[in-house]
Amino acid sequence: MLFMCHQMAMKKEAVEKLKAEELRKARASSDIPIIWILGGPGCGKGTQCAKIVEKYGFTHLSSGDLLRNEVASGSDKGRQLQEIMSSGGLVSNAEVLSLLNDAIVRAKGSSKGFLIDGYPREKNQGVEFEARVAPADLALYFDCSEDTMLQRIMARAAASSVKREDDNEKTIRARLQTFRQNTNAILELYEAKTLTINAERDVEDIFLEVVQAIDCVLKKKKQAAAAQC
Numbered sequence: 001m002l003f004m005c006h007q008m009a010m011k012k013e014a015v016e017k018l019k020a021e022e023l024r025k026a027r028a029s030s031d032i033p034i035i036w037i038l039g040g041p042g043c044g045k046g047t048q049c050a051k052i053v054e055k056y057g058f059t060h061l062s063s064g065d066l067l068r069n070e071v072a073s074g075s076d077k078g079r080q081l082q083e084i085m086s087s088g089g090l091v092s093n094a095e096v097l098s099l100l101n102d103a104i105v106r107a108k109g110s111s112k113g114f115l116i117d118g119y120p121r122e123k124n125q126g127v128e129f130e131a132r133v134a135p136a137d138l139a140l141y142f143d144c145s146e147d148t149m150l151q152r153i154m155a156r157a158a159a160s161s162v163k164r165e166d167d168n169e170k171t172i173r174a175r176l177q178t179f180r181q182n183t184n185a186i187l188e189l190y191e192a193k194t195l196t197i198n199a200e201r202d203v204e205d206i207f208l209e210v211v212q213a214i215d216c217v218l219k220k221k222k223q224a225a226a227a228q229c
């Protein structure tokens, strides 16, 4: 009897420890910003993310890159993903969110902040992300004309030694159409946390605005953390 009581007490202690650890992790993760990076194909999401990583040391998770890694593995699933990406359509959210979530969990302990590049691409992706992963602190939307985006991708494809499968005019036009169909609904739903940035300008001019927005989020996070103490 005494042995059983001792075992139960130890079990309770272990559960409490686990709960405390989960809470600690949840608190720690809420201190770091989660930023969605939105905009059409070729608007400059990856370019701005590289600069943000350089300045702030955030973790850059591009949904497109995660999917291309899966394709590169040569798996059957990868082949199916490539087919969808080459058609300019959207991969199922179950697939994308699972890749993103795994990457976030892997980086959580050491990350200073997350840049979620190319996600959400339709309204429900945003809703599911916030329900299953965490609320986003900010969405940066890079606004750019379709002509400019097409030209930028064509120029990238011409200059690159490893051309992306979806960087051809037919697929770019399909990607633009997918973007056109879904974006207004995202912008409407997340209006309160979205900053629209004119992305037709020089990379450095755009980045100045990006920095202002991120500094503002970091300041708010710091104040919120201080208020909790």
Ligand code: AP5
Pocket: 039, 040, 041, 042, 043, 044, 045, 046, 047, 048, 062, 063, 064, 065, 067, 084, 085, 086, 088, 089, 090, 091, 092, 093, 096, 117, 118, 119, 120, 121, 125, 152, 153, 155, 156, 166, 175, 199, 200, 201, 202, 203, 206
């Ligand atoms: P993804 O890889 O995300 O491609 P994308 O959204 O089409 O955008 P890109 O990566 O081509 O462009 P970018 O905005 O990063 O621009 P970049 O900085 O490179 O997605 C690919 C596919 O994966 C999707 O079509 C879909 O099938 C699937 N997928 C991805 N996410 C998904 C999701 N959430 N759900 C479902 N499916 C998903 O710049 C482009 C070029 O322009 C570069 O050469 C750059 O140097 C230049 N440039 C950048 N900024 C400027 C500037 N200001 N002035 C002049 N040139 C500039």
Ligand code: MG
Pocket: 045, 046, 062, 064
């Ligand atoms: Mg990109």
